[in-house]
Every structure is written in C-alpha cells, then in structure tokens.
Amino acid sequence: xxxxxxxxxxxxxxxxxxxxxxxxxxxxxxxxxxxxxxxxxxxxxxxxxxxxxxxxxxxxxxxxxxxxxxxxxxxxxxxxxxxxxxxxxxxxxxxxxxxxxxxxxxxxxxxxxxxxxxxxxxxxxxxxxxxxxxxxxxxxxxxxxxxxxxxxxxxxxxxxxxxxxxxxxxxxxxxxxxxxxxxxxxxxxxxxxxxxxxxxxxxxxxxxxxxxxxxxxxxxxxxxxxxxxxxxxxxxxxxxxxxxxxxxxxxxxxxxxxxxxxxxxxxxxxxxxxxxxxxxxxxxxxxxxxxxxxxxxx
Numbered sequence: 001x002x003x004x005x006x007x008x009x010x011x012x013x014x015x016x017x018x019x020x021x022x023x024x025x026x027x028x029x030x031x032x033x034x035x036x037x038x039x040x041x042x043x044x045x046x047x048x049x050x051x052x053x054x055x056x057x058x059x060x061x062x063x064x065x066x067x068x069x070x071x072x073x074x075x076x077x078x079x080x081x082x083x084x085x086x087x088x089x090x091x092x093x094x095x096x097x098x099x100x101x102x103x104x105x106x107x108x109x110x111x112x113x114x115x116x117x118x119x120x121x122x123x124x125x126x127x128x129x130x131x132x133x134x135x136x137x138x139x140x141x142x143x144x145x146x147x148x149x150x151x152x153x154x155x156x157x158x159x160x161x162x163x164x165x166x167x168x169x170x171x172x173x174x175x176x177x178x179x180x181x182x183x184x185x186x187x188x189x190x191x192x193x194x195x196x197x198x199x200x201x202x203x204x205x206x207x208x209x210x211x212x213x214x215x216x217x218x219x220x221x222x223x224x225x226x227x228x229x230x231x232x233x234x235x236x237x238x239x240x241x242x243x244x245x246x247x248x249x250x251x252x253x254x255x256x257x258x259x260x261x262x263x264x265x266x267x268x269x270x271x272x273x274x275x276x277x278x279x280x281x282x283x284x285x286x287x288x289x290x291x292x293x294x295x296x297x298x
Contacts, residue, residue, distance in 0.1 A: 010168055049206075051265040058166065058170060096144075098155075119133040188211075188262035215255075229272075231293050256288050
C-alpha cells in the first residue's frame with residue numbers, strides 16, 4: 001500500500017475513545033457554558049468558524065476533552081507496573097496514563113516516573129486510621145504535564161490521533177452532530193461587527209456586521225463523506241438518491257443548523273436531503289433524523 005493510499009485508513013487504538021464520545025454526548029445533551037467557558041474566552045469561538053476544515057468541530061471538542069482527562073489523571077490513580085530486578089526481586093513503578101497512551105500509539109517518548117507515595121496514616125476515628133496522600137506527588141505530576149508534556153509537539157500529535165478516532169466513531173450520529181453545532185451556533189450569533197473586524201483574513205467568511213457566516217458550497221470531500229454516511233439516502237425521508245447522485249446540486253447537502261441561525265460550514269453540520277425535504281426544511285430549523293439503515297436485514 002502506498003503512503004497516499006495509507007492516508008485513507010485509520011488504525012484505531014480505542015484509548016478512551018468511548019469515554020470521550022460519552023462526554024461529547026453529555027455536553028451536547030446538557031450544555032454548561034460555564035464549563036465550556038475557556039473554549040470561548042477571548043473570542044475562542046472564532047476557532048470554529050473557518051470554512052470546510054478537516055479539523056472539524058468534533059475534533060476540537062474531542063481534543064479538549066482528552067486534554068482535560070489527562071490533566072485530571074495527574075491527581076491519580078496512577079498506573080502501576082511490576083518490574084523485575086536483575087536479582088529477581090519484584091518492584092513497582094507508577095506512570096501517568098498519558099505516557100502509556102503514548103506508547104500504545106507508537107510515539108517515541110520517555111515516560112515520566114510518578115514519585116513514590118508520600119503521606120501519613122491519619123486517625124479518622126478511635127483506633128481507625130487511613131492513608132492520606134499529600135499533594136507532593138500530584139503537584140510533581142501536574143508540573144510535568146503542564147510545563148513539559150503539554151508544550152511538546154508529540155502531545156499535540158497524540159491528541160490529534162485520539163480526536164480522529166473519536167470523530168470516526170461519532171460522525172454517524174447526526175443528532176449528536178446537530179446538538180454540538182447548536183452549541184456553537186449560539187456563540188456565533190453573539191459575534192458582533194467589532195469582533196469580525198479584528199478577526200483578520202478569515203473575516204471575509206462573515207457577512208458584513210457579523211452574527212452569521214456566508215453560505216459556501218461544500219467541497220467534494222465533504223459531499224463524499226456525507227453521502228457515504230447516509231448510504232445515499234435522504235436523511236429525513238430515506239429516499240434512495242444513489243441513482244441521481246451526479247445530478248444532486250451542492251445545496252441539497254443541507255446545513256443541519258442553518259447558516260441563518262449561526263450554523264457552521266463544517267462537515268459535522270451537513271446532511272444529505274432529497275429536493276423535496278430540502279425545500280420543506282425551515283431556514284430556522286435544525287431538523288435531522290435518528291434513523292439509519294441497518295447493516296443487515298432481519
């Protein structure tokens with residue numbers, strides 16, 4: 001297989017893929033904008049608005065969630081591995097999940113060895129004590145994570161790999177795609193003309209005055225991905241559109257969250273509709289369907 005052909009395939013390692021997907025669903029079903037605040041601070045929503053990037057909305061959310069999980073790991077519990085010395089005695093070493101993840105994905109990175117436990121036995125009631133860990137170990141892990149690993153290119157490459165796996169698992173879920181895009185559309189509708197003017201080159205993506213993006217036709221790779229996800233059928237009425245593929249104009253690849261309502265020109269915001277459903281779908285509606293064709297007949 002050539003290097004060019006290899007780019008058409010993805011090797012899944014499934015490191016937290018489904019827990020990240022579960023977090024995406026939780027955010028989509030019950031968005032907490034206080035929790036998401038740092039995604040949008042200093043006009044961070046503008047990072048979501050460039051047209052038709054293969055680094056989709058889902059990729060951005062997945063990287064953020066994966067990063068949050070790795071940071072939380074610095075407080076433990078840590079991964080314990082058993083080692084054997086030259087003399088045959090058994091001893092243990094502790095590692096952060098992110099470093100073992102690096103190894104699983106084939107990245108050449110020297111793992112950080114978590115320091116040994118540090119703390120004291122504390123009496124919690126008469127004649128009953130429990131181990132209380134000090135903050136020393138967690139602080140050392142957090143410092144390594146924040147000042148070393150997170151600044152490295154290899155860490156960003158790891159997050160990109162994880163995000164791509166998550167995307168290929170959840171992209172089929174149109175309802176999830178719609179809800180995530182609705183979250184971003186709320187922030188897009190808050191973008192004012194001053195913000196757009198300060199945005200620079202990509203300000204041309206916005207209509208004058210801000211508040212919404214210009215409608216642009218999806219490129220071929222977007223149409224192909226959406227067509228394959230829908231298996232050539234209208235996402236709403238399930239009409240078979242395969243025989244008329246060559247005559248389907250770009251506008252029938254519909255924005256789930258309409259551009260007029262703050263929707264993005266993003267792969268995750270697209271669905272395939274027949275002409276009738278596309279014409280009847282309201283410009284303010286985020287209508288989509290949770291119905292999918294089975295892999296096999298009963």
